[in-house]
Amino acid sequence: MDLAPHTGMGADHGDPKISAVALENATYSRAIYRAGSVDHAFFDQGVALQPATAECLYSDFTPLEQPFTPGSRPFLEKLAAAVTDGLGTDRDKAVALMEWTWRMRANYSHPAGEPFHGGSEEEVVRKGSDMCNEMARVLIVMAQIAGLPSRYVGHMTPLDFDNPATGSGHGVCEIRVDGAWAYFDVRGRCFEKADGSLASAWDVVTDPDLLDRQSDAIKAHMDPRGSLERAKHLYAPGAAHIIVNYLAADHAKYDYSWSYPSKSLWLEAREGARRLRTTTHKDILPQPAARA
Numbered sequence: 001m002d003l004a005p006h007t008g009m010g011a012d013h014g015d016p017k018i019s020a021v022a023l024e025n026a027t028y029s030r031a032i033y034r035a036g037s038v039d040h041a042f043f044d045q046g047v048a049l050q051p052a053t054a055e056c057l058y059s060d061f062t063p064l065e066q067p068f069t070p071g072s073r074p075f076l077e078k079l080a081a082a083v084t085d086g087l088g089t090d091r092d093k094a095v096a097l098m099e100w101t102w103r104m105r106a107n108y109s110h111p112a113g114e115p116f117h118g119g120s121e122e123e124v125v126r127k128g129s130d131m132c133n134e135m136a137r138v139l140i141v142m143a144q145i146a147g148l149p150s151r152y153v154g155h156m157t158p159l160d161f162d163n164p165a166t167g168s169g170h171g172v173c174e175i176r177v178d179g180a181w182a183y184f185d186v187r188g189r190c191f192e193k194a195d196g197s198l199a200s201a202w203d204v205v206t207d208p209d210l211l212d213r214q215s216d217a218i219k220a221h222m223d224p225r226g227s228l229e230r231a232k233h234l235y236a237p238g239a240a241h242i243i244v245n246y247l248a249a250d251h252a253k254y255d256y257s258w259s260y261p262s263k264s265l266w267l268e269a270r271e272g273a274r275r276l277r278t279t280t281h282k283d284i285l286p287q288p289a290a291r292a
Helices: 016-032 038-045 051-057 074-084 090-102 104-108 121-126 132-145 201-206 208-213 228-234 248-253 263-278
Strands: 150-156 169-177 180-184 240-244
Touching: 016 038, 016 150, 016 240, 016 263, 038 132, 038 150, 038 240, 074 090, 074 121, 074 132, 090 104, 090 132, 090 169, 090 180, 104 121, 121 132, 132 150, 132 169, 132 248, 180 201, 201 208, 201 240, 208 228
Parallel strands: none
Antiparallel strands: 150 169, 150 240, 169 180
């Protein structure tokens, strides 16, 4: 299948409104990163997860052979080995890595909060990042170090320009477990299907009520801040989803430059998305209230 029309900032998500949501969200979310850096580039590489692409994305899109050279990432290798020590199944290893990732901020928190945006996975750990997309990169790489194929999943939700406190989406991942892709959220959320196997992102997209059928044992893995209600928002009608192949072996191909947090940076990022809403998407999506 030719995925080019479904890839990048102008991707076809199968519905003009969802494509518009994805473009606004990506314009906003990536603006805090340096152009060309890894978290910025994900929005250019992401493939829309929708009915037309799902079969391809869940067949041969992501290589299951994800070679890693031992000794090339010693800091992360030591962490991954400690987290998965004594665990026999891929599922147990993936769950343990997910839980370690959501606790990362408490274990490595920087006294000044987020000192910078971006950075290599080693730097993301050391700064105690709470940025979901950066944490997802850590989980992806540590899973690959542990021998588990993995990839990035991005959720992009409609922006509410009249309420700056609302979120813009979420970055998570899928890890190959028991012969299938399984959804692992850096807020400690994974989901079980009726047969006991773990659900993929596409399973939840096509059956969002699955979130209401989770056992207490599954809920026990969650970060207390990562409610199921928040997960439901990510899968609500109108949300867009992307998948990105990100391989630890490709580390040298990416730019891990830092950018520095500031209120003006966030405001300009939001303004760029707002301009899309009031011009290109004026007849597609609800318009924000006029400024006083």
